[in-house]
Amino acid sequence: MTTVMAARRYFLDGATKSAIATELGISRFKVARLIEDAVRDGVVRIEIEPVPDIDIGLSRELAVSSGIRSAVVVRTAVGSADLERAMLGRAAATLLVETIETTDILGVSWGRTLHAIAAYLPVLPRCTVVQIVGGVPSLELDVNSLELVRRFAERAGGPVFPLHVPLVVEDPDVAAALRADPNVSATLAMFPRLTRAIVGIGAWEPGGSTVRAGLSGDASTALDAAGAVADVCAIPLDREGRLVRSTGLEERSISITPEQLRAVPDVVAISGGATKVMAIRAAIRSGLIHRLVTTEETARLLLADA
Template identity: 45%
Template sequence: MSATDPQRPEPPGEPVQKAEKAKAKGPAEIIQVSTIARRFYLDGRSKVEIADEFGLSRFKVARALDIARESGIVRISIQLPAQIDADLSDRVRAAYGLDRAIVVAGSDDPAQTHRQLGSVAADLLGEIVEEGDVLGLAWGRTINVMGAELTRLAPCTTVQLGGVFSHRTGDEGSVETVRRAAQLSGGTAYPIYAPLIVPDATTARALREDPGIASALSRFALLTKAVVAIGGWDEQSSTVYQSLGPRLREEYRALGVRAEISGRLFDAEGASVRTDLEDRLIGVSADQLRAVPEVIAVAGGPGKAEAVAVMLRSGLVSTMVTDAATARTLVG
């Protein structure tokens, strides 16, 4: 019997490998293949369970599933919410060595981009916050949107990471965000009823000794997760920048400042820049944030790409939530 003899049997135990792309041969096989596929993909049955049900070997069950995919009986697609870009998310994560990155589509309308970022950040917190966490929340327009979008949160303690911007209408939103998160989780809230930036170091020291404020500040060492906003160093993308006079703005720029988180300043390489502003702030320090196991930054929109890149280079951020336009700039 020659090697090409059609009567030549296959070696014992060797599965037939010919016609890998073959379709089901007839209506009976089509029904069996589709039923096996339904059991596996829709009912969650194991191959062993299916083999027992149909009196087949596990190999034949696996082959039936292959035929179901190859013939188009089963079509597998991966669908994400329209606003999330999985490819860009993974590229940003890999480029900056993050634990995770989430990139939303964004919009030509900055307000719509902020709403997308806040909504996704709210879903993320609902997913990753665990019972017993100490969650820190900074001020930020997008973070305030996140607070309003929260629908679930595990029982946790919620701490405000910095004071409010008293010169801006509506900045009580940071306090309200902390209180809403605590109400939703059933945990304790530690708000800070004070400005983020005060006129001088003496005033700052006095405020830090206030019992209510001191109680919040004492929780910074216990933080397990923190959500922060990122500001650039310009009029459009930083409320801290807007809070200072022209002289200090330019003085700090000359020192290399390119980004800020809660008033803590950073240069283009992501290194902290020490200024006299440090002594006038009521809020979490850069060193305290570095000690937090998970820091989630939520930032995007026009003009934020440079500042976001700075903070990702700093190593302070472990999770980034941003928009597609910013992400494309980050990864080139």
């Protein structure tokens, strides 16, 4: 009888072991033993409901194989890029709700897949939201980078630090002048304080990267020649995950630096699709990301390439 009472108070009522010990007139250690006995003897049965559309086993396998902290692998309908992005967006939105705390300073990047989060983002714990890349114009999407950050901030209800400047400019002197603007510098000063960030992964090929789309032909060609296959927050990477720094892009970009991104304790990347496999692999190898939200097809291709 005591075992059942202790188990009921602990699992159903949420009572602490100390409170149960006082109620039953026994030690807290005895309560802990009764709870263990209840589980072992079948008095308590614990069931974990599978999460719809998430492959838990494959998620774990990908995380272990890749050496990242965790992965969320989403089952999607192969062949529909828009549907894949929508499902990735929903999964990433759920992950944010489950992990963000009120003390967090959240960095938000940009990309087609991150754009999908906006449609599914519920109310978040009150936190600070910081835009970590400059603006990227896109005629394809109804939400630009500033609007995406505004939506995150609206859901979080906390302070917001936007970047009202382009991501890439042609002249390094212009970039330096923009960084010196008080409003811009206030946002840049938040980068070392970030506790979390959510980023996309661009594949360095036509149509695969919003950063590449904003560069001149000469700049894209220079990065191609330097071996770029991916970008994370306008940080170009080669296939081994090494930084590609010889082209001057960093001097012309207004965004978080590789060193600042690497210092963020928890960086979640959201990206999927067969054409993104090499880019995702490069991002993982770079050590810039800690967690990945991706599709089942992408996960299997990454595992096959491991």
